[in-house]
Amino acid sequence: MAIEQNIPPENQNTPTPSSSGGGSDGNPNNPNDKSRRRRNKPRRDGKGSNNKGNSPATLSTGKSEKRRTGKDNQALVTQDMNADINYHDTMDNAADAAAAHAEGGIKSIGTQRIIPFMKIEKPMALLSIFLVIGSIIAIAVNGLNFGLDFTGGVSADVRYAQPAEQVEVVKALADKGFNDAVVQYLGTRQELLIRLPPQSDSVDGLNASLGQALDLPNNKAEISNVNIIGSQVGNEVYLNSVMALGLALLSMLGYVALRFQFKLALGAVVSLFHDAIVTIGVFALFGFPFDLTVLAAILALIGYSLNDTIVVYDRIRENFRRVRGISPTQIIDLSLTETLRRTIMTISTVLLVVLAMMLLGGDGLYWFSVALFIGLLAGTYSSTYIASSIPLAMGLSRDDFVVKVKPEFEEEIVTFNDPKMFEQD
The missing domain is CATH 1.20.1640.10 (Multidrug efflux transporter AcrB transmembrane domain)
Incomplete structure (x- = not known):
């Protein structure tokens, strides 16, 4: 008697709201149960999302929103934030493109920023x-204001007993009437090259006058060579x-x-x-x-x-x-x-x-x-x-740098015609 009470009657085929299968016992694998429950169409949220209609939790119960875990909420928040970031990035790119178009150039190529030179x-x-x-x-x-190399003049190689300063040598020459002198060192501070504008004296007279002008206090000068450069040179x-x-x-x-x-x-x-x-x-x-x-x-x-x-x-x-x-x-x-x-x-x-x-x-x-x-x-x-x-x-333009194929290297198109194609039966 107790066993018969546990067997449900055959005419109870109406599925309960909580059943997830095809029969009264909620077991979809039961071959004796031929009743089927109409499956509702999945709901869409307008953005192509089909999570609510296809989730097993929604099919088994109508209270899926209450059963959603904290991870799902966090995923939705992250998705909304990513959408917001993508929206702002799109707006920034559009603003950069508009500014570049207004300037007649481009702002960047990839990650390379461009300066509109x-x-x-x-x-x-x-x-x-x-x-x-x-x-x-x-x-x-x-x-x-050509120098002595172009106008000509006098050049002399001088050697001092002790190191000499260029400023002192130029001043000593100016005091003796040799103006616009150019003094350069030749390796050491004791060997100097003296260049002067054209002078009227001969070589012998220049040796004597330059020897007196180049002598410094406690530092005697010795002239080793004097050259007169003419205007033709x-x-x-x-x-x-x-x-x-x-x-x-x-x-x-x-x-x-x-x-x-x-x-x-x-x-x-x-x-x-x-x-x-x-x-x-x-x-x-x-x-x-x-x-x-x-x-x-x-x-x-x-x-x-x-x-x-x-x-x-x-x-x-x-x-x-x-x-x-x-x-x-x-x-x-x-x-x-x-x-x-x-x-x-x-x-x-x-x-x-x-x-x-x-x-x-x-x-x-x-x-x-x-x-x-x-x-x-x-x-x-x-x-x-x-x-x-x-x-x-x-x-x-780009055509100036593209290598063009010469005519003798171009491929020739050859067409073979089969004579049998034109024969009529």
Whole structure:
């Protein structure tokens, strides 16, 4: 009797709300139970989420919200925070894109921030034209204060019994009427090179007069050699110097044209000419003495400026081949930004050496250091703007750096026609 009470009647097929199976006993695996409960469609929250409708907890009970654990709540909060962060990132990217579009350039490529150098290209071009024209006018009006290497004069090798100061020797010569003397050390402070403007005396008379003028208190001078440099030799040196500058510029033009591209070569040569003419113009404007040491500084400056320009050109060529979807102006800005750190470190170290020579090198290296200092500033500026803006104005593009296939290496398309294809049955 107790067993019969535990067996449910056959006509009780209505599932209870708490049942999760197909029959009254809630067991979906019972083959004798043929009743099925209609499954409700899963609910969606509008964002594609189907967690509530498909979770086993929801199917088994209607109180899934009460049974949600603290981890689920934390997951939802984290998801909301990530969505908020993604929204703000999207808004920031949109703002950066809008600002970049307003400036006519790009703010960044990947993680690389871009400095819009070419944004002030036109003002810098006007400044360069003003500097070049001003230098040419200064050279034409004032002329250069040529040293003894170009005008001729007298040079003498002197040896003192004790170390002598250059200032004392120059003062002693000025007291005896030998003005505008140039004194340089030859290895030690006891051996000096004296250079004077052209003198009317003969070699024998110069030996006697210079011997009296060069004697210092308690320090006797001995003249070992006296040379008189004529004006004809100075003119030859002047012509050879001009030819050396011209040959250097033409050599640079040919090298860059073969190594990179003619548009870049023209920009590099104009940049080098700008550096040389601005340095010479400053010497003409202020009347600084211009001798062979200054000419050597200008030639060294041409080599240094070209080296800095070649580094920029190499990065421009690489970015034209590597980066797609941006304008040539943006390619130039990207290349200059990537080489900016190298340029700053290089110019800083070189300027330290130049300043050390200027302040501690004495009279023999002073004007050489001044010429280098002026040229380094002009060269850094020209490598950034003149050498890069001129090729851009000439229409520099990616096609200038893409290797094109020659016609003799192009593949020929050959079509074989089968005669049987045209035969009719």
